Amino acid sequence: METLEYTDxxxxxxxxxxxxxxxxQYELYKLYSKSMFxxxxxxxxxxxEAEDVLQESFLSAFRELHTFKGDSTFGSWLKRxxxxxxxxxxxxxxxxxxxxxxxxxxxxxxxxxDQEDMDYKVETIKKAIQSLPDGYRVVLxxxxxxxxDHGEIAEILSxxxxxxxxxxxxxxxxxxxxxxxxSFFS
Amino acid sequence: MKDRLKDFVQxxxxxxxxxxxxxxxxxxxxxxxxxxEVKPTMAVEPEREAKVISINWHHAWRYAAAVAMLIMVAFSxxxxxNNGAQPSGTVAATQPVPLEKIAPEVPQLETRFASVIExxxxxxxxxxxxALGMDKEWEREAATLDSAYTELKxxxxxxxxxxxxxxxxxxxxxxxxAILNRQLQVLENIQQVKKQVPNETTSI
Numbered sequence: 018m019e020t021l022e023y024t025d026x027x028x029x030x031x032x033x034x035x036x037x038x039x040x041x042q043y044e045l046y047k048l049y050s051k052s053m054f055x056x057x058x059x060x061x062x063x064x065x066e067a068e069d070v071l072q073e074s075f076l077s078a079f080r081e082l083h084t085f086k087g088d089s090t091f092g093s094w095l096k097r098x099x100x101x102x103x104x105x106x107x108x109x110x111x112x113x114x115x116x117x118x119x120x121x122x123x124x125x126x127x128x129x130x131d132q133e134d135m136d137y138k139v140e141t142i143k144k145a146i147q148s149l150p151d152g153y154r155v156v157l158x159x160x161x162x163x164x165x166d167h168g169e170i171a172e173i174l175s176x177x178x179x180x181x182x183x184x185x186x187x188x189x190x191x192x193x194x195x196x197x198x199x200s201f202f203s
Numbered sequence: 204m205k206d207r208l209k210d211f212v213q214x215x216x217x218x219x220x221x222x223x224x225x226x227x228x229x230x231x232x233x234x235x236x237x238x239x240e241v242k243p244t245m246a247v248e249p250e251r252e253a254k255v256i257s258i259n260w261h262h263a264w265r266y267a268a269a270v271a272m273l274i275m276v277a278f279s280x281x282x283x284x285n286n287g288a289q290p291s292g293t294v295a296a297t298q299p300v301p302l303e304k305i306a307p308e309v310p311q312l313e314t315r316f317a318s319v320i321e322x323x324x325x326x327x328x329x330x331x332x333x334a335l336g337m338d339k340e341w342e343r344e345a346a347t348l349d350s351a352y353t354e355l356k357x358x359x360x361x362x363x364x365x366x367x368x369x370x371x372x373x374x375x376x377x378x379x380x381a382i383l384n385r386q387l388q389v390l391e392n393i394q395q396v397k398k399q400v401p402n403e404t405t406s407i
Contacts, residue, residue, distance in 0.1 A: 037236075037240060038396075039233060039236070040393060040396060040397070042233075042236065043229060043233070046229050046232065050224055050228070050229070051220060051222075051223055051224070052220055054222055054223065054224045055219065055220040055221070055222050058222045059219075064222070067222070067224070068224050068225065068228060071224055071228065072228060072231060072232055072235075075232050076232060076235055076236070079236060080239070137207075137208065137211045139215050139218045139219065142208075142211075142212065142219075143219060143221075160209075161208070161209055161212045162212060162216070162219055189206075189208060192208075193208070
């Protein structure tokens with residue numbers, strides 16, 4: 018029920034945005050800029066790039082609003098735009114420094130940690146996410162934080178569902194080991 | 204398989220969104236949207252029309268200034284070609300003379316317009332332009348008009364045809380008032396829309 022209500026409220030603002038109502042556009046910006054910025058921050062891991070992504074995403078969302086049919090919420094539609102643009106940024110950045118090999122396997126496997134012993138802290142997790150390699154970080158945040166399942170992640174990244182699963186499991190291990198290191202040093 | 208990490212993250216989901224973009228990012232977005240809207244100027248609603256015209260003004264005065272400059276250059280060129288050999292022709296231009304002597308109408312003009320402009324600007328300041336993404340646009344227009352005005356004022360001392368320059372200065376001041384009026388009207392429209400539509404808030 019809550020989802021329905023939420024869609025309706027947005028539908029009203031979205032309709033006004035379609036007519037180029039600047040105030041309605043600002044309403045949507047206020048509503049979504051922070052969460053969308055954080056989505057992009059997690060993928061790009063770069064403040065300036067995340068800002069670029071945010072600006073480009075809102076611009077193309079307002080430009081392409083007529084293609085938004087309302088079969089999803091405006092928020093999830095916008096989120097897909099933000100994610101796609103963020104991934105493009107990460108990929109072009111990787112292209113500049115190394116040959117494109119998005120989801121290479123990392124040979125050294127992190128040792129297993131008994132996660133039941135682990136006391137999770139938001140801060141520690143956030144820091145560990147930021148130190149993950151790009152490929153790991155993208156899959157992990159899409160799954161853990163953005164709430165996509167492996168089928169959806171496979172589609173977003175044009176990889177197979179199996180790759181998404183194995184990539185997530187490796188990323189998760191790496192994350193736990195990074196968290197372990199952090200708590201060791203702190 | 205139970206993913207304890209995922210459960211924890213889901214439970215603390217909001218705490219992960221801690222970054223905030225710079226506060227004036229919206230202005231950049233709004234400015235770009237504005238630019239895109241200016242291109243298709245046909246068939247717009249009243250409110251948007253107001254905004255579009257304010258930009259057209261912006262262009263119009265630029266053309267006016269450009270034309271005025273061209274005329275001045277042409278006049279000066281003509282003047283110097285005919286009188287260039289005579290030293291008396293340039294002496295007046297190089298000596299500092301008070302503005303009152305060259306163009307007594309200019310100080311009058313300035314005092315006459317200054318109070319109106321000041322009053323309108325004060326009205327404009329009452330609105331939160333930053334929140335509406337209009338402050339940059341306004342600043343830019345005001346700055347361009349200012350610099351053009353200063354240029355014209357300098358021109359007064361050297362031009363052989365001061366009437367043209369004074370006319371351009373008067374146009375500049377009028378343009379400023381017109382833009383201020385447009386801005387105020389747009390803001391008033393926005394204010395009205397705000398009153399009609401109660402604030403809608405949702406969580407994401």
